[in-house]
Amino acid sequence: MMSPVFVDKDTHSLVFKVGDPFAMRDLLPHSKTLPHPDFNFAVHHTIDSTRVLRNMGYKVPAPIRSQYRWPGAYTPFDHQIEMSEFLTLHRRCFNLSQMGTMKTAAAIWAADWLIETKRVRKVLILSPLSTLVSVWADDIFATTPHRTCAILHGGVPRRLKYLGIDADFYILNHDGLKIDVLRKAILKRPDIDLVIVDEAGMFRNSQSDKYKSLSQLVTQRPDLRLWLMTGTPCPNAPTDAWGLAKLVDPSRVPKFSGMFQRDTMMKVSPFRWVPRVDAYEKAYQAMQPAIRFKKSDCVSLPTVVTRPINVALSPAQTAAMKQLKDHMQVTGKNGQQITAANAADQINKMRQVLCGALKDPATGIYHPIPHASRYGALKDAIESASAKVLVIVPFKGIIRLLEAELTKDKYSCAIVNGDVSMAKRVAIFQAFKKESDPKILLCHPAVMAHGLNLTEADTLIFYAPIYSNDESDQVSERFNRMGQTRKMTIIRLGGHPLEWAIYKQIDTRSQAQLSILELYEVARNAA
Numbered sequence: 001m002m003s004p005v006f007v008d009k010d011t012h013s014l015v016f017k018v019g020d021p022f023a024m025r026d027l028l029p030h031s032k033t034l035p036h037p038d039f040n041f042a043v044h045h046t047i048d049s050t051r052v053l054r055n056m057g058y059k060v061p062a063p064i065r066s067q068y069r070w071p072g073a074y075t076p077f078d079h080q081i082e083m084s085e086f087l088t089l090h091r092r093c094f095n096l097s098q099m100g101t102m103k104t105a106a107a108i109w110a111a112d113w114l115i116e117t118k119r120v121r122k123v124l125i126l127s128p129l130s131t132l133v134s135v136w137a138d139d140i141f142a143t144t145p146h147r148t149c150a151i152l153h154g155g156v157p158r159r160l161k162y163l164g165i166d167a168d169f170y171i172l173n174h175d176g177l178k179i180d181v182l183r184k185a186i187l188k189r190p191d192i193d194l195v196i197v198d199e200a201g202m203f204r205n206s207q208s209d210k211y212k213s214l215s216q217l218v219t220q221r222p223d224l225r226l227w228l229m230t231g232t233p234c235p236n237a238p239t240d241a242w243g244l245a246k247l248v249d250p251s252r253v254p255k256f257s258g259m260f261q262r263d264t265m266m267k268v269s270p271f272r273w274v275p276r277v278d279a280y281e282k283a284y285q286a287m288q289p290a291i292r293f294k295k296s297d298c299v300s301l302p303t304v305v306t307r308p309i310n311v312a313l314s315p316a317q318t319a320a321m322k323q324l325k326d327h328m329q330v331t332g333k334n335g336q337q338i339t340a341a342n343a344a345d346q347i348n349k350m351r352q353v354l355c356g357a358l359k360d361p362a363t364g365i366y367h368p369i370p371h372a373s374r375y376g377a378l379k380d381a382i383e384s385a386s387a388k389v390l391v392i393v394p395f396k397g398i399i400r401l402l403e404a405e406l407t408k409d410k411y412s413c414a415i416v417n418g419d420v421s422m423a424k425r426v427a428i429f430q431a432f433k434k435e436s437d438p439k440i441l442l443c444h445p446a447v448m449a450h451g452l453n454l455t456e457a458d459t460l461i462f463y464a465p466i467y468s469n470d471e472s473d474q475v476s477e478r479f480n481r482m483g484q485t486r487k488m489t490i491i492r493l494g495g496h497p498l499e500w501a502i503y504k505q506i507d508t509r510s511q512a513q514l515s516i517l518e519l520y521e522v523a524r525n526a527a
Contacts, residue, residue: 002058007045007066014049014060015039028052047089047119064088068113072143076109077102079298084110086291092218092226092248094200094290099231099477101293104135105143107196107227112144114194115168120225121191122168126214127198129153129173130416130447133426136171136198152176153422160185174202177213187220200228201235201470206243206257218247231477234283235469238264238275241283252286260286295480304480304488308503309381311495312373313354320353320369321496325526347498354496355398355464366397374493375405378463381491382411382440385459388432389440392448392475393463399442402463412437417444432456445471454478458486463493465502472506497526 003017018024021033021041031043043049045063053060062085070076076084083095083106095103114120127136132151140149149169150162159182163170170192177183186192195217197203203211218226228248234240242260245253254260264279284290295301313321328346352358356371382389393399396417406413414428425447432441433456441454445466457479466472480488494500 002056005053005058005060006039007061008042009066011042012045012063012067013042014045014053015042016058017041051089061085062089064110064113068109068116070109071112072105072109072145074105074143076105077298079293080106080109083107083291083293084113086289087111087227088114090289093228094233094244094248094287095227095229096233096287096290096292097229097231098293098295099474100295100481101231101298102482103229103231104139104198107229108140108143110227111169111194111196112147114225115147120194122170122189123194123196124186124192125169125171125196125198126174126177127171128202129175129422130425130429130452131198132171132173132422134429134452136169140169152182156181163189174199174210177217178209183213183217187217190223193223194225194227196227196229198229199474200244201230201232201240203228203247204240204243206246211243215247232470232473233287234280235473237273238279238283241286245286249288252288299482301480301482301484302487304476304490306490306492308492308494308500309377311377311493313495314370314372316370317353317356317495320358321350324350324353350496350498351464352395352398354494354499355393355395357395357398357401359395359397364397366395366401368401374463374495375402377493378402378461379406379409379411381459381461381493385457385489387458387486388454388456389459389461390448390454390457390475390478391440391442391461391463392445392466393442394445394466396444398463399444403442406440406442411440413440413442414438415442416447418447420447429454443475445475448475448478452478453481453483455481455484458484459489459491461491461493465492465494465499465506467502467505469506 005014005016008015015034017039018041024041025031025033028043028049030046030049031041034040034042045066047063050060050062064084065081080102083097083103087093087095087107087110095107097103111120111123115123125136132153137149137151140147147168149171150165150167152159152162152170152172153176156179159176159179163182163185197214203214205211218224226248228244233244239257239261242253242257254263261273264276264282265273266276267273324346349358352366353369356374357366357368359366378391391402393402396419399415399417403413403415414432416425416428420428428438428441429452432438432454445468460476460479466475476490492503494503
C-alpha cells in the first residue's frame with residue numbers, strides 16, 4: 001500500500017514515506033531524505049515529480065492546486081480545479097467534458113498558471129466567431145483580470161495589427177486560421193506556445209481547409225502545447241475521433257482515415273457502415289490523454305421537458321409538398337440514381353415548404369407560403385414561456401420572414417445569424433441577457449451552437465428540425481447551464497413524417513449519408 005502524500009505549501013514540497021528513500025532519490029532530482037518517523041522523503045513539487053509519482057501509483061495533486069491563487073470573480077469548483085490540473089500536466093490533450101461544465105474558465109486558469117510559472121509565454125485561442133467576445137474575452141476579464149487579450153477579427157490588416165499587440169491571449173475565430181498570411185505570422189511567433197481550441201469538434205473533417213491549417217500549425221511547431229476542448233467528440237460515428245486524435249497524438253491512430261474506419265466500422269451495404277462492437281472503446285483510446293466530466297456530476301439544474309407539437313399543413317403547403325413528391329416519384333420511375341447530394345436538395349426544398357416559404361434558386365429570395373398552423377403554434381409556445389425564448393430556424397431567409405411576422409404582432413425579437421456582424425451579435429446577446437428586450441431570439445443553429453450561456457431563456461423552440469447531431473446538442477445546451485433557475489422546455493414543431501424522421505435521426509445519431517437517403521425515401525413514400 002502506497003504511503004499518503006502530503007503537500008508542504010510553504011516549501012512547495014511533497015512529503016511521504018518510502019521503503020528505500022535513497023533509491024527514490026535516484027529517480028527524483030531535487031529531493032532529500034528526512035529524519036522523521038512518519039515522513040522520510042521530500043521532493044520539490046513540480047510537474048515532472050508529479051508525473052513520476054503518479055506513474056508509480058502515488059496519489060499526487062498537480063502543483064497548480066496548491067501553488068496557484070485562483071484569481072478572479074469566481075471560486076473554482078472542484079471539477080474545474082481537476083480540469084486545470086490535468087491541462088497543466090499534459091502538453092497535448094483533450095478536455096471532453098460535457099457542455100455547461102465550465103471548461104473555459106478552467107482552461108484560462110491553467111494557462112494563467114503556466115504563464116505565471118514561465119512555462120508558457122503567450123496563448124492562442126481558436127473559437128467560434130460568436131464566442132470571441134461573449135465567452136472568451138469576457139471570461140478572461142472575469143477570471144484573470146490582470147491578463148490582457150487581443151481579438152484577431154476583421155480585415156487582414158486589422159488582424160495582423162492586433163497580433164502585433166503585446167497581449168497574453170490572442171483570440172481568433174476558427175476560420176481565421178485559414179488566412180495564409182495570418183497563419184504564417186503566427187508560425188513566426190515562437191512566444192505563442194499554447195493553442196487552446198474551443199469547440200474542437202468543428203475540426204473533425206480532416207479534408208477541410210480549417211483542419212489542414214491547424215494541422216500545419218501543430219506539425220510545424222512540435223513545441224506547441226495543444227488543448228482540444230469539445231463536449232461532443234463523436235456525435236455521428238466513432239470515425240469522428242480520427243482527425244482530432246491525429247492532431248494530439250498521431251501514434252494513437254492509423255496513418256489514414258480509411259484504416260481507422262475499417263477498424264471501427266463494418267460495411268453492411270453499398271452506402272451503410274455501422275459501428276463495430278468495440279468501436280467507441282477504440283475511439284476513446286484514440287482520443288487520449290483526456291479528461292471528461294458529465295454536467296450532472298458537476299451542477300444540479302432544473303428539469304428539462306421536451307414537447308413535440310404536431311402542426312397542420314395549409315392547403316398551399318399540401319399542394320407544394322405534393323408537387324415535390326410527384327417529382328421524386330417521377331425521378332424514381334425513370335431509374336435515375338438518387339445520390340446523397342440530390343436527395344439533400346429535395347429534402348431541403350420540402351423542409352422550406354414545411355416552414356412556410358420556398359427559396360427561388362435564381363434570386364435567393366424566399367417566397368412565403370401560408371403556414372398559419374405552424375406560426376400559431378409558435379406564438380402559443382412563446383406566450384406559454386415564463387421567461388425569454390430562443391427560436392431555432394434552419395433557414396436564414398425564413399428567419400427574416402418570421403421576424404417580420406412577429407414584429408407585426410408586437411413581439412420584441414432580434415435575429416442572430418451569419419449575416420449579423422460580430423459586434424452586433426455581442427450587442428444583441430448583451431441586451432438579451434441584461435435588458436427586457438428583446439424577449440425572443442430568432443437564431444440560425446450554426447451561430448447559436450457554441451459556447452453561449454443564455455440562461456435568461458426557459459423555452460427553446462425548434463421551429464423545424466435541424467439536420468446536425470452536433471448542432472442540435474449544442475443548441476439545446478445554451479440555456480441548460482449553470483445559472484439556470486427555471487424549469488426548461490424544449491418544443492419541437494413538426495407537420496410531416498419527414499420532420500419527425502429528422503428528429504428521430506438526431507435522437508438516434510444515425511449515419512449522415514445513410515440518413516439523407518433514408519429521409520428521401522420517407523419523403524417520397526409519405527402519404
